[in-house]
Amino acid sequence: MNGRRFVCDECTRADLLRATAGRGLPAIEPGMPVPAGTGLTRRGFVARSLGIALSVYGVGRLAAFDEGIANAAAAGPQPILVTVFLQGGADSLSLLYPQGDPLYAKYRKTLAVSGGSAFTEDARLFWHPSLAPLAQLHDEGKVSVLPAVGYDHPDQSHFTSRHYWEVGATDPRLLTGWLGRYLDTIGSPDNPLQGLSLGGSLQPSLATARVPVATIDAPGQYDFYTPGVWGSVQDRLLDAIGGLGAVRSHDAAFSTAANVARQSDRLRRQLAPFAGKKLTPPVQYPTSSDSFPTQLSGLAAMIAAGLPLHCVSLEATGSYDTHADQTTELGPALDTTAASLFAFQRDLEARGIADRVLTLVWSEFGRRAQENGSGGTDHGAAGCGFLIGTHAAGTQIGEFPGLDALDADGNLKPTSDFRGVYAGLLEQWLHTDAERVIPGAGKFQQPVLVK
């Protein structure tokens, strides 16, 4: 597979949208309502329930925002689990590499990494230089490393292996995601924000069977502009999205389309406090053409505003399917990813909400020990993962299995099972019986993940 994500220039898109809004509208005359979407109706708004000042554009009913925020706040702070996917199968033997191991030099004649700092829990391993920000968080006791996480009988298909991780079981037929099943157990029927995908599409781990979940690019951009419609008619138009969502049908596809309209309507109301608002994070995030850093900074702002988020999933910068040119591909991707995760952690700390968030970084598999002839590596088995947060136990989960004990395909063997990790997160962090979510959860060793 090759799956480099299309990276849209967020700025360009936002500018285009901004340029669009308001174009071609007639002149405003006295007594006429002011057209929305032009930035003219910007109003400062204080959410009384939280005591925070927000900028609101295209104002409809301020009371509704207050109600939405009040509900969010009333729910009380919940623990939040964020999952970050390294798409394509990240090379664990580069992320944490066994420097000085003669087998490493042998397998990685051209790709052996060097120049990173030592991993303090295992004298054999070193951090990839681009992961220095994670090494620093690790030194602060905020990162648990999973040096070889996977499952028995590894599947080397991206799609099958990713599917297993997304659904939380090695079952090709399971349709709901592991976080989706969790939300189906404890979630509410009218809060799409409880399961939030950041980016262009729904992350499969959040696929539910019962309760709504949401997908957005950025919290400030969830608007629905229509030319030639404003004032009270525009408010009615926005309400009518919910009206379309209420249309009932026996047809599955029709119902899907109606449900999405209803969820979009609900989400727009929840995000109204962010509409058109420029976020000013308390810490500096890396600048990148990829949206990962801005998605994380938007996420921190949403958590800080008390929106009822619970499980959040997104993809990190870069494609990790490094069949060729691994050295040039991997460094920049890890640079942005690690620096963004670091900034996110510092952002949460600065806002005083770091105790509420744990972030799991995962990939569908690691890569073959033996490099291929294209300056790259082919699909492997066990990979590495990270659990980040002030409540992360901070000690490694499983250990590095060594290059002298590869499996029959020449891949790393797992020393921890992703289903055990999920079970641990569900029980220790989300306080839910893992058996209700992960099939056969009790069969897997559950590591200590949370302190």
Added chain:
Amino acid sequence: MSPPPVYRGPFGKAQAERLLWRAGFGPRKGEAEALAKLGLAGAVRQLTNPGFERLVGPSPHDDKGHPLAPYSAWGHDHAWWLDRMVRTSRPLVERMTLVWHDWFATSNDGVGSQKLMLEQNELFRKHALGSFHDLLRDVTANPAMLEWLNGLENEKGSPNENYGREMMELFTLGADRGAYTERDVREQARALTGWQNRWKRNVGAYDFHFDASRHDTGMKRIFGKTGNFDWRDACSLCLSHPMHPSFFVQKLWSYFAPMPPDRGTQASLQAIYKSGYQVKPVVSAILSHPALYLGPRLVKPPIVHTAGLLRRLGEGITTTDWAWIGDLSGQRLFYPPNVAGWDDTRWLDTATFRGRWYAVQRMLRDRTLDPQKAKEPYDADKLVARALDFWSDPPLSSGTTYALTQFAKHALADAGNATWKQQQYPVLVQNALRQLVAMSPDLQTA
């Protein structure tokens, strides 16, 4: 083997409309009525034998009025193909081109050349309804695909498994069916070795060719057969694999109907396919099947929704905004999310819903009614009827019509006794209704 069942019910405007959405990009004004007159068999025959292509409607241009530069300018590739979907007289050929783009999903993110992507696109169009064997062979040797799945890095002594794996998993046999082993993946990679190209500054990659000196001429063992296999053999071995026809039929069917075919239909479609790997007879049988007309609706892919609305309006391409709007709605042409293509079961979510909203908004922008100049009736029912007329009367469920009418009633009532509002609100409501009709669950599905 008995032939697959054929739909025998009435074939009127509604059935023709659904056929045109499934097999193309929806009807232009009057097209469904015209197709209905041919009857089902005649309609399918016309779609599968369309003759030479005519492009109907205004020529595309960018926002400044310049012709599109699809080889070089950002977003023009997307706009160029969208234009072809909108103006073509061979909708099924164009729809099948889209099917193959999804089936052999190649992204310009990995290829880095709009020219190579468009050349691949032409290949899909050429084989749209032809032989799958020819298609697979040409795709295997296609420069964009060689770039995308590392075919050029796959050489004797240091095989790269990328294409060998995906050609079995995604293109011909399917994963988790026991069709192949990890050893088959490695041996296929060896069989596929030997592709090479050259590179020149200002030109980029060119001269893609097979170089025998880079090919592994040793014996390979694939699917239990042993031989000195090369890339052509790799293709043939996949197609003659006993599990290929079932994979092919199931996957092709899934582009036209949401539920898998029943076992009898599956078996007879496989029999049709196996007799010569021809696509057209299988597609003809699918388009004639009762499941298409009596079965459940299908969510339209975002690009089909957009192209179809533009066709209904008789509107041409006048902007390259379509590229980022395509991204927002979850389908930027030439940039599928990965080699498995788009997930056809998850087109709609809260983000892509907004993308579709922006697509509709963009095509309405140049047709926005000016409340100071336009006249619209102060009557909810009439406004809804006029909005439907604007979209050439798409079939709408009673629930949707009710929701639209309720919106119009309440919005008009807000005008109160103010005379200027009673004049202008109907125009604003008409602008809004046009947006809502195109966003209704009825028009998101077919």
